[in-house]
Amino acid sequence: MRNLILLGLWLGWTAAVQAGDWRQFRGSESNGLGDDVLPPTKFAATENVAWKSSLPGRGLSSPIVVGDRVFVTCSSGFREDRLHVLCFAVKDGTKLWERQFAATGRTTHHPKSPVAASTPASDGNKVFALYSSNDLVCLDFEGNLDWYRGLTYDHPNASNSLGMASSPVVVGNTLVAQIENDSESLATGVDIATGVSRWTTQRPKKANWSSALVWPKRFSGTEDLALLQSSEGIAAIKPLTGEVAWKYSDGASTIPSSVASDGILYAVSHGITALKPPSDSANIEQLWRAPKLGPGTGSPVVYQGRLYSINNAGVLLAADLTTGETKWQLRIPGPFSGSPVIAGGHLYVFNEKGEGHCVKLGETAGELVSTGDLAGEEFLCTPAVSNGAIYIRSDKTLWKIAAN
Numbered sequence: 517m518r519n520l521i522l523l524g525l526w527l528g529w530t531a532a533v534q535a536g537d538w539r540q541f542r543g544s545e546s547n548g549l550g551d552d553v554l555p556p557t558k559f560a561a562t563e564n565v566a567w568k569s570s571l572p573g574r575g576l577s578s579p580i581v582v583g584d585r586v587f588v589t590c591s592s593g594f595r596e597d598r599l600h601v602l603c604f605a606v607k608d609g610t611k612l613w614e615r616q617f618a619a620t621g622r623t624t625h626h627p628k629s630p631v632a633a634s635t636p637a638s639d640g641n642k643v644f645a646l647y648s649s650n651d652l653v654c655l656d657f658e659g660n661l662d663w664y665r666g667l668t669y670d671h672p673n674a675s676n677s678l679g680m681a682s683s684p685v686v687v688g689n690t691l692v693a694q695i696e697n698d699s700e701s702l703a704t705g706v707d708i709a710t711g712v713s714r715w716t717t718q719r720p721k722k723a724n725w726s727s728a729l730v731w732p733k734r735f736s737g738t739e740d741l742a743l744l745q746s747s748e749g750i751a752a753i754k755p756l757t758g759e760v761a762w763k764y765s766d767g768a769s770t771i772p773s774s775v776a777s778d779g780i781l782y783a784v785s786h787g788i789t790a791l792k793p794p795s796d797s798a799n800i801e802q803l804w805r806a807p808k809l810g811p812g813t814g815s816p817v818v819y820q821g822r823l824y825s826i827n828n829a830g831v832l833l834a835a836d837l838t839t840g841e842t843k844w845q846l847r848i849p850g851p852f853s854g855s856p857v858i859a860g861g862h863l864y865v866f867n868e869k870g871e872g873h874c875v876k877l878g879e880t881a882g883e884l885v886s887t888g889d890l891a892g893e894e895f896l897c898t899p900a901v902s903n904g905a906i907y908i909r910s911d912k913t914l915w916k917i918a919a920n
Contacts (some may be wrong), residue, residue, distance in 0.1 A: 518840065534640075536759055536903035538581040540853060541635035541683035543901070546729035546754040546819035547775055554860030557874045559906075561916045566905065566918040567609030573600055574630035574911040576681060576853075581606065582638045583903040585657060586916075588909055589645050591631035592631060597623050599632065601645050601655060602914075603840060606643030606902075609916060612750050613659035621649035625679030625777075626895065628853075629912075633681035634693040635898070637729075642793030648679040663711030667693075673700035676723045683902045685742060690714060690755035696724035703744055705758055715758030720746045724770040724815070726784075727861040731793070736761070743781070745774055750783055752793065762793055764800055772811045772855070777818040781839070784811060788823065790840060802890065806840035809833055814855035814865070814898070819877065826852055832863070832875065832882060846882040847875050854898040859906075866895040866908055890915060 535551065542548045556564035569875040573592030580587050582605065590600040597619040603612045623631050625648055642662060645653045650667035674695045691706040700721040706712065724746050730740040731752055741752045741761055747767040758813050768774065769784040776782070780803065781791045785809035809816070812828035820886040821836045822843065830850035834843050849867060853909065856865040862885070864874040870893045876883040893910035900907040905918035 534583055536581065536584070537640070538900040538902050539640070540580060540637035540685055541578060541727050542773070542815060542857070542898060545779065546685060548815065548855060548857045549819060550857060550859030551903065552860055553904035555861065555864070555904050555906045556919055557862060557876070558886040558919055559872060561891040563888065564917055564919060566916040566920065568913050568915045569604055569609040569611060569914060571585055571909065571914055572614070573598065573601070573632065575632035575909060576629055577632050577683070578635040578897045579900045579907040579909055580636055580638060580913060581900050581907060582640060582641075582643075582657075585612065586914070587636055587638070587643050588914055589632040589636055589722060591647065594632040595623050595835060596625070597649070599645075599647050599649070599653070601636070601643065601653060603657070603659060604914065614658050614748050615655060617651065617653060617660070617664070619647065619649035620651055621791070622675045623649050624675070624677055629679040629681055631679065633679055635683040637684050637686050639686045641726070642708065644684055644686070646684045646693055646707070648681065649907075650674055650680065651713070652689065652706070652707070665706070665711050667695060671695065671700045671702060674702060678723065681725040685728045685730060686837035687730055687740050687742045688754040692728050692744075692753070692755060694719065694724065694728055694744060696720065696722070696746060698723055703753070704755070705755055714756060717758045719744070719863070720748045722747045723768065726768070726770055726773045729773060729776060731776055731781070743774065743776070745784070746770065747893070749785070750774065762800065764791060764793075769888050771813055772815040775816050775818055782816060782818060782823055784816065788816065788825065788835070788840065790837075791841070804840040804841075806835060808842060809840065813853050816876070817856055817858055818864075819858045822877070824856060824858070824877075826856060826865065834877070834882060844881045846875065846884065848875070850882065851885065853896040857899055857901050859901045864899060864901070864906060866899060868894055868896060870895055870910070872908070877906065880897060
């Protein structure tokens, strides 16, 4: 019995988030924040590139980092109906394994949004990959298939002509996925051990590319919740049952996702709306609203008393967290599809032309430290940050930017 208890404790410890892990879209806590280890502030195709590895297909998805491994997804073929999951070594970029699957659902998509659009997620022991075809794959870290769900078989009308792109999120022992569209719109909570849906709920019938985020127990006071964003607003969902704990119903964006920090939800709604959700009631307190702060495509990020948002004109806005007042702004060459991330007091964001920008964040101003061109490749994804390194992918290459 004692050995079983120790084994259980060890398994729980290995699943705990390790320093430097970046386990899902915008990081392990869905907030775009890396650790305090500063990545290179200057880089280019021939400067501060630790390694680069070729990819077999397209992808809008971000890489994720768990321990000593990097995972990324791709789609290939004339119809992009070949689905790839790849695993690389953090140290040197060696490809440890690759798995391919045939799509079971629709692969129709906008040219800018490939079938591998959703960022994979991990619980520390397994990796979960969702595709625009509504195929959901679970693999262990050696690449062995645990289970596979073709969600289109259960929900045949769940699709849109531009392609799906919401990224799944792990909340406790549940994987929460939004499959929202103009027809059969839904969200589902999947048991990570079996692949069976614990619950499925109807969602607003409108195409939605925003991603869920975790509202942690330290904010709710009871349990970790999943925040599902849609055109109608934001709903806090209990991961085991799908029950709605509380709801904000004044509308929200269907592209950039909201961000949470210190018990406050900065909703992408009418620009940015700061909300203090309840811990034991249905009353949500609105702290402020700032229409000017509305982001373009990328999601906002919160860091040391400031909210940072990049609008459609490529202007980085820094706003006070207590009032929503803009403190400074800085124009950065775009256009942007991915979201900014922050590590070591610097903001990093990549534009579609393959230029990576590093901005030093100050109290009264921001400084564009550098702009590096990564061989002219197109970047549409959000970078991952881990232990002083930046991981970014194009349709051709996975890059690790780190001090040589």
